[in-house]
Amino acid sequence: MNENNNVKRSRRGSGAITLRDVAKLAGVAPITASRALNTPTQVSPEVLQKVHDAVQRTGYVPNRMAGGLASSRSRLIAAVVPSTVMSVFMETVESLNAELFDAGYQLMLGQSGYSVEREEALLEAVIGRRPDGIFLTGILQAGRGRTRLLASGIPVVESWDLTPTPIDMLVGFSHADIGREVANFLIGKGRRKFALVRASDERADRRAVAFAEIVTKHGLGAVFEVNVGSSRTLVSGREAMQRVLAELPEVDAIVCSSDLLALGVLTEAKSRGLSVPGRVSIMGFGDVPFLADMVPALSTVRINGAEIGRRAARFLIDRAEGREVEQRVVDVGFSIVERDTT
Amino acid sequence: MNENNNVKRSRRGSGAITLRDVAKLAGVAPITASRALNTPTQVSPEVLQKVHDAVQRTGYVPNRMAGGLASSRSRLIAAVVPSTVMSVFMETVESLNAELFDAGYQLMLGQSGYSVEREEALLEAVIGRRPDGIFLTGILQAGRGRTRLLASGIPVVESWDLTPTPIDMLVGFSHADIGREVANFLIGKGRRKFALVRASDERADRRAVAFAEIVTKHGLGAVFEVNVGSSRTLVSGREAMQRVLAELPEVDAIVCSSDLLALGVLTEAKSRGLSVPGRVSIMGFGDVPFLADMVPALSTVRINGAEIGRRAARFLIDRAEGREVEQRVVDVGFSIVERDTT
DNA sequence: CGGCGGATTGGTAGCGCTACCATTTGATCA
DNA sequence: TGATCAAATGGTAGCGCTACCAATCCGCCG
Numbered sequence: 001m002n003e004n005n006n007v008k009r010s011r012r013g014s015g016a017i018t019l020r021d022v023a024k025l026a027g028v029a030p031i032t033a034s035r036a037l038n039t040p041t042q043v044s045p046e047v048l049q050k051v052h053d054a055v056q057r058t059g060y061v062p063n064r065m066a067g068g069l070a071s072s073r074s075r076l077i078a079a080v081v082p083s084t085v086m087s088v089f090m091e092t093v094e095s096l097n098a099e100l101f102d103a104g105y106q107l108m109l110g111q112s113g114y115s116v117e118r119e120e121a122l123l124e125a126v127i128g129r130r131p132d133g134i135f136l137t138g139i140l141q142a143g144r145g146r147t148r149l150l151a152s153g154i155p156v157v158e159s160w161d162l163t164p165t166p167i168d169m170l171v172g173f174s175h176a177d178i179g180r181e182v183a184n185f186l187i188g189k190g191r192r193k194f195a196l197v198r199a200s201d202e203r204a205d206r207r208a209v210a211f212a213e214i215v216t217k218h219g220l221g222a223v224f225e226v227n228v229g230s231s232r233t234l235v236s237g238r239e240a241m242q243r244v245l246a247e248l249p250e251v252d253a254i255v256c257s258s259d260l261l262a263l264g265v266l267t268e269a270k271s272r273g274l275s276v277p278g279r280v281s282i283m284g285f286g287d288v289p290f291l292a293d294m295v296p297a298l299s300t301v302r303i304n305g306a307e308i309g310r311r312a313a314r315f316l317i318d319r320a321e322g323r324e325v326e327q328r329v330v331d332v333g334f335s336i337v338e339r340d341t342t
Numbered sequence: 343m344n345e346n347n348n349v350k351r352s353r354r355g356s357g358a359i360t361l362r363d364v365a366k367l368a369g370v371a372p373i374t375a376s377r378a379l380n381t382p383t384q385v386s387p388e389v390l391q392k393v394h395d396a397v398q399r400t401g402y403v404p405n406r407m408a409g410g411l412a413s414s415r416s417r418l419i420a421a422v423v424p425s426t427v428m429s430v431f432m433e434t435v436e437s438l439n440a441e442l443f444d445a446g447y448q449l450m451l452g453q454s455g456y457s458v459e460r461e462e463a464l465l466e467a468v469i470g471r472r473p474d475g476i477f478l479t480g481i482l483q484a485g486r487g488r489t490r491l492l493a494s495g496i497p498v499v500e501s502w503d504l505t506p507t508p509i510d511m512l513v514g515f516s517h518a519d520i521g522r523e524v525a526n527f528l529i530g531k532g533r534r535k536f537a538l539v540r541a542s543d544e545r546a547d548r549r550a551v552a553f554a555e556i557v558t559k560h561g562l563g564a565v566f567e568v569n570v571g572s573s574r575t576l577v578s579g580r581e582a583m584q585r586v587l588a589e590l591p592e593v594d595a596i597v598c599s600s601d602l603l604a605l606g607v608l609t610e611a612k613s614r615g616l617s618v619p620g621r622v623s624i625m626g627f628g629d630v631p632f633l634a635d636m637v638p639a640l641s642t643v644r645i646n647g648a649e650i651g652r653r654a655a656r657f658l659i660d661r662a663e664g665r666e667v668e669q670r671v672v673d674v675g676f677s678i679v680e681r682d683t684t
Numbered sequence: 685c686g687g688c689g690g691a692t693t694g695g696t697a698g699c700g701c702t703a704c705c706a707t708t709t710g711a712t713c714a
Numbered sequence: 715t716g717a718t719c720a721a722a723t724g725g726t727a728g729c730g731c732t733a734c735c736a737a738t739c740c741g742c743c744g
Contacts, residue, residue, distance in 0.1 A: 012703060013729055014414040014472065016494075020730075029694050034732065044692065059493055064470040065411045066730035069699045072356040074407060084436045086631055090426045097426075097453055101460075106467055108418075109451045111439055118443075125448055128406040130356065151401055152358075234632040260632055267637050289428055290576040290602055295609050354733060355699055362700075371724050376702065386722065408700035411729045 017060045025054040037062065064106075068130070077105050077316055078126045079135040082113035086260065088286040088305060089137050092159070095309030096135060103317045105132070120144065127152045133316035138203070139163045139170070155319035157312040160303075161203055162331060169319075170329045171311045175203045178301055178334055179210030182255055182283060185336055187218055191253035191281055195224040197240040197265055198257035199232045207285075211255065224248040228261065237264015245272070252280055253342075259284035259291055262298055266341060282341040296340035307332050359402045367396040379404065406448075410472070417447050419658055420468045421477040424455035428602065430628040430647060431479050434501070437651030438477060445659045447474070462486065469494045475658035480545070481505045481512070497661035499654040502645075503545055504673060511661075511670045513653045517545045520643055520676055521552030524597055524625060527678055529560055533595035533623055537566040539582040539607055540599035541574045549627075553597065566590040570603065579606020587614070594622055595684075601626035601633055604640055608683060624683040638682035649674050 023033035028047055036043045036051035043051075054060070068074040077100050081089045097107045108129060110122045123145050126134060131154060139158045140146045149156055149167060156168040161175060186194070194215055198204045212223045224247060226240040237260065244251055244265075256262035262284030269276050276282055276296060284291070284300035291298045311330050318325050365375035370389055378385045378393035385393075396402070410416040419442050423431045439449045450471060452464045465487050468476060475497045482488045482500060491498055491509060498510040503517060528536070536557055540546045554565045566589060568582040579602065586593055586607075598604035604626030611618050618624055618638060626633070626642035633640045653672050660667050 012414075012727090016472075016730095018730055030730090031695080031732075032693055035693090038732085042692075047692085059490065061466055061469045061494070063411075063472055063730055065407045065416060065472055066699090067732070069405075069407045069411055069701085070730075070732040072354075072699075084426070084432045084439075086428075086432075090428075090432065093451075094426045094453065097451060098456075101453070101464070101467070104467075106471060107451050109435075109439060109449050111436065111443070114440075122443070124403055125443070125446075127403045129448060130358075130405055130407055148401065152403070234635040238635065263632065264635065267635065271637055290605065293576040293580065293606065293609070295613055354697090358700095360700055372700090373702075373725080374723055377723085380702085384722075389722085405700055408729090409702070411731085412700075412702040414729075 016063070017058045019060070019062065022051065022054045022058055022060045025058065026050040072130075073320070074130050074132055075105050075320075076108055076129055076131040077133045077135060077313075077320075078108040078110060078129065078131040079137075080110045080112050080122065080126070081137045082111070084109075084111065086288075088258075088288065088303065089160075091289075091305035092137070092309040092312075095306040096313050097309075099310050099313035100317070103313070105317065105320070123148055127154065130154075132320035133157070135159065135312050135316065139172075140167055155316060157315050159308055159312055161206075162329070166329060168328065169312075169315045169325060171308050171315065171332060172330075173303065173332055173334050175206040176210040178285075179207035179212075180214050181336060182207075182301065183211045183214035185338075186253045186255070186281060186283070186342070187214070187220070189281065189342060192220055193248060193251045193253070194220070195226065195244040195248055195251045195254045196257075197226050197228065197237060197244065197254060197261050199261070200227055200229050201257065204257040207257070224251065232258050232260055234260050234264040234267065237261035237266075238268040239264075241265040241268035253283075254280055255283045257285055259286045259288045259298060259300055262300065262341075266296070266298065276341050287337060292337075292339065299339045299342040300337050302335045302337045304332055304334075358405070359400045361402070361404065364393065364396045364400055364402045367400065368392040414472075415662070416472050416474055417662075418450055418471055418473040419447050419475045419477060419655075419662075420450040420452060420471065420473040421479075422452045422454050422464065422468070423479045424453070426451075426453065428630075430600075430630065430645065431502075433631075433647035434479070434651040434654075437648040438655050439651075441652050441655035442659070445655070447659065447662070465490055469496065472496075474662035475499070477501065477654050477658065481514075482509055497658060499657050501650055501654055504671070508671060511654075511657045511667060513650050513657065513672045513674060515645065515674055515676050517548040518552040520627075521549035521554075522556050523678060524549075524643065525553045525556035527680075528595045528597070528623060528625070528684070529556070529562070531623065531684060534562055535590060535593045535595070536562070537568065537586040537590055537593045537596045538599075539568050539570065539579060539586065539596060539603050541603070542569060542571050543599065546599040549599070566593065574600050574602055576602050576606040576609065579603035579608075580610040581606075583607040583610035595625075596622060597625045599627055601628045601630045601640060601642055604642065604683075608638070608640065618683050629679060634679075634681065641681045641684040642679050644677045644679045646674055646676075 019033055020030050023030040026033060033051050036048050040048055079093055084090060100107055110126055112119055112122060133155045136158045137160050139161045157171055158166050159171045161172045196208055215223055226243050228236040228240055254265050256265055262282055266282050269280060274280055284298045287300045287302035315325055361375055362372050365372040368375060375393050378390050382390055421435055442449055452468055454461055454464060478500045479502050481503045499513055500508050501513045503514045538550055540550060557565055568585050570578040570582055596607050598607055604624055608624050611622060616622055626640045629642045629644040657667055
């Protein structure tokens with residue numbers, strides 16, 4: 001059982017079973033045991049069997065820190081998201097994680113969106129782990145962070161946006177296109193007086209600008225904008241709707257930067273007895289899972305978050321295994337989902 | 343700039359800046375540089391300054407894999423959750439992560455809830471990283487997984503439940519208590535015919551059993567139960583409500599195992615013109631963030647997920663830093679939130 | 685029969701950091 | 715003055731694994 005041979009163990013180390021122990025038990029050299037576990041085709045069937053037996057008997061679990069240090073491959077991928085609660089990004093993180101796990105990679109999760117110093121600290125912490133790849137939600141503007149990432153040489157996937165100058169790889173879609181298409185869609189439905197309810201977010205900015213551009217081109221009045229800051233809650237949607245109604249009573253379409261805000265706008269509209277979409281149209285963004293089944297079902301812009309995760313995972317895995325990625329930018333597109341509120 | 347001295351670099355290694363490079367630049371020994379960064383009180387101010395300058399100039403980021411290997415402290419904490427999308431657990435993960443980050447720890451995220459083999463593989467992958475702690479949503483039943491975790495000696499926090507036999511530490515609340523309190527609450531409001539709409543989930547089981555117990559004790563008829571399996575969506579809530587109405591038309595209270603299911607039940611009730619709570623009461627579970635602001639606002643059971651995350655983080659950090667945790671089990675309780683649907 | 689090549693196994697030397705112990709220095713005290 | 719001690723610095727030897735380079739064995743060829 002617990003063999004307590006007279007070889008004195010060092011006070012250092014964790015005391016756990018090591019590859020050395022397994023090799024000794026199997027009667028082979030450590031390096032052979034390593035090969036049995038990592039490149040089984042390179043060892044004879046008998047040795048393979050003996051090593052597997054030894055692993056079973058000892059309950060050996062390889063120390064990936066040591067392996068990573070020796071091979072300069074951590075098999076870790078870091079993902080940075082602004083928030084995890086009620087976030088459209090989680091669908092992406094879920095599929096990213098699933099895909100990575102199947103390929104033998106582990107996910108590290110970092111939350112950005114606090115202060116700038118914390119952002120910096122997060123990046124440092126991430127790089128310190130020497131991940132084989134980094135997934136970013138959003139695109140990284142020029143600055144210390146970008147420089148650092150570039151210098152680290154770690155493969156990076158930016159996402160949820162499109163830019164002509166990605167750091168490395170990119171899986172996203174065009175927010176300007178969305179703004180334009182939504183505008184055209186609503187104008188096509190006969191809407192004329194627009195309001196935007198939105199959070200402070202540069203991607204929402206891009207959609208808003210493109211939206212306003214089209215509205216202007218059609219000679220329709222200015223777009224009334226309510227910015228709720230960083231409070232993307234249902235109740236701030238309600239409050240925003242009150243503002244909209246007070247300032248632009250003749251509004252007939254409200255475009256929101258998130259489904260939750262749209263739900264708030266809808267709630268307020270209903271509580272005032274405004275008919276939707278008779279009196280006003282309401283559009284969300286993101287298509288959170290339960291939206292389709294509500295009554296009324298919110299019209300929204302659907303992003304295939306799972307697809308973004310999968311593509312990003314494949315990019316990152318390819319690069320981690322040393323394969324070149326030819327087409328480094330993928331546009332996964334979007335779709336306008338017309339339901340009951342437009 | 344890029345000093346290319348005639349010392350031939352080994353082909354191994356990542357080629358990144360190491361502590362050795364920093365030390366050389368600062369004119370001190372590597373170990374002194376290490377101390378300047380990790381235990382700054384142990385070096386003189388001048389050395390500290392020189393080392394910091396060297397770090398600045400080189401953009402050095404310590405390799406945490408190497409540090410972890412040498413010190414047997416990875417500064418990694420693993421969190422295992424069943425799902426990340428629209429999940430009540432994410433509030434917990436968010437606060438856990440925030441708290442850990444401030445203490446210098448990184449979060450690894452693993453998703454369970456797939457197959458049993460994957461569960462096993464996940465645990466193995468997690469242990470392979472030698473995290474300083476593991477956070478589990480739910481409690482781990484006896485079995486291979488539990489044995490393995492116990493054998494690894496890694497501090498573990500189980501959560502979202504209470505058991506007299508935790509692996510190690512526990513931050514949770516009693517599902518049986520919830521079942522009982524909800525039953526008493528509804529009976530106190532004059533409700534007599536109960537239905538349960540629930541997912542397959544042992545914690546929901548425990549609530550259901552305790553709920554039925556109280557109902558029986560009051561001499562009220564059997565509780566009609568609809569099990570939606572693993573599909574915790576709004577639409578399965580609607581379908582479940584149809585079943586309930588067909589089988590137990592005189593139902594006057596429906597208790598759901600998640601807010602989303604309750605939203606579905608509510609949707610169906612409204613679309614059939616049933617008055618809520620006049621004709622039927624509806625209760626959810628979890629209190630997802632936007633519920634309070636909807637019209638009608640769903641009554642539910644609130645769990646303080648953020649508090650669970652914070653407590654778990656503190657437990658894990660304490661243990662990682664070698665402090666003993668006296669009280670290893672914490673009951674964070676719950677509260678019944680009465681809003682418009684009861 | 686010597687030699688060649690593939691398959692299998694082993695030894696050595698790190699990966700980049702820190703635990704542990706030793707040394708140096710300068711201040712303090714009997 | 716020498717002994718004593720704390721503060722500051724350095725040297726060495728790993729942590730547990732894998733890259734790289736032998737060494738060995740066996741079958742097969744000319």
